[in-house]
Amino acid sequence: MPAAESQSGLHKPFQPQPWRDRRMEVILGNLLRAGVLLSAAVVLAGACVYLARHAHEKADYRIFRGEPSEFRTIPGVIQSVIHGRGRGLIQLGLLILIATPIARVAFSIAGFTIERDRMYVVFTVIVLLVLLFSLLGSGIGV
Amino acid sequence: MSVLAFTAFVALVSFAAGLLGSLTGLGGGVVLVPLLTILFHVDIRYAIGASLVSVIATSSGAAAAYVKEGFSNIRIGMFLEIATTFGALCGAFLATRIPTAVLATIFGAVLLYSAYLSRKPRPEALRNLPPDPLASKLRLNGSFPEGGKNRKYNVQNVPAGFSLMFGAGALSGLLGIGSGAVKVLAMDQAMRIPFKVSTTTSNFMIGVTAAASAGVYLGRGYIDPGLAMPVMLGVLAGSLLGSRILVRAETKSLRLVFSLVILVLGLQMLYKGLWGQI
Secondary structure, three states: OOOOHHHHHOOOOOOOOOHHHHHHHHHHHHHHHHHHHHHHHHHHHHHHHHHHOOOOOOHHHHOOOOHHHEEEOOOHHHHHHHHOOHHHHHHHHHHHHHHHHHHHHHHHHHHHHHOOOOOHHHHHHHHHHHHHHHHHEEEOOO | OEEEHHHHHHHHHHHHHHHHHHHHHHOHHHHHHHHHHHHOOOHHHHHHHHHHHHHHHHHHHHHHHHHOOOOOOOOHHHHHHHEEEEHHHHHHHHHOOHHHHHHHHHHHHHHHHHHHHHHHOOOOOOOOOOOOOOHHHHOEEEEEEEEEOOEEEOOOOHHHHHHHHHHHHHHHHHHHOOOHHHHHHHHHHHOOOOHHHHHHHHHHHHHHHHHHHHHHHHHHOOOOOOHHHHHHHHHHHHHHHHHHHOHHHHHHHHHHHHHHHHHHHHHHHHHHHOOOOO
């Protein structure tokens, strides 16, 4: 028996999915859905502004140019939303979408802490660090 | 094509992909990139960025529904996410360095494999397997409701499953897909997890895995708002509708049609990749 479980006395041995896991999953599931719906609403709002202004321009994605920095970094996206740009709003919605599963992982840390499951707190922290490294290491924070 | 027409067509195709993907359980993401590159002549890098975003949307959107069924195993998911997120990060960095023709070739091979896998019956997990010491130590074993009773299962072969999940993550980061096919291999074949549990748990993991490579793609300018918008909204709407109208009786022929679509797209991608037409 791992030390964390026997000390806490909260778990019966060999009962890997206690009701707390279930409740945690339900909360996390709802969190994910809320994040997706919020993101979809923001993207839709951005789409209206973008289409109202650019509907008759030519769409061409044949050649890869890469996005300008206003659509590549978090401060850039926020700036472009402040300037009322539709595509900035779409990118903001996509940022919310990317943040949603990351929030789920962060909340799982709290859940495993409440369950006093040290091993899974460590696993979850590792996953969160990889996610944060990916986001901040790729230079979108500046 | 004007922006309005392009947006409408892409949204429609994405809606169909999301709907079929959710009805057949094969996932819509895998057909999006070839459809965007072949039908709409989108550069494969923009296509991958948009597809990755839609993968996060469908995975997170479906999570609440899956949780209600009570099959997913949060510990298996979290443990394997260590492998998939590291893999996704490696895959995404690799994607920005290898030529697009190579990307298309790998994509074609993955599509062909998915088509093959979708025609094969999934192996039903063997019952009453002895508990594996490592899986017990990691507390991965669990139970799920079946026929009014709680059916227990013992997870097997953790190292093989973990390594395969790294591969699944790398493919997801490389190609902007959920890589359900490799996850099936890892969780069903190697770890012997009952497929009701593996399907729902892998859905839970797909969003986190995709988020690990999304940062890299965004930072490299692969995610274009004008393209990602209709793709994400279309796929999300299609898959949400699909999960509501799930009619068991008709999925068999739908599955056949969809796997044929995957097969044809796979051959096209392979051809384009090998002849450098991308």
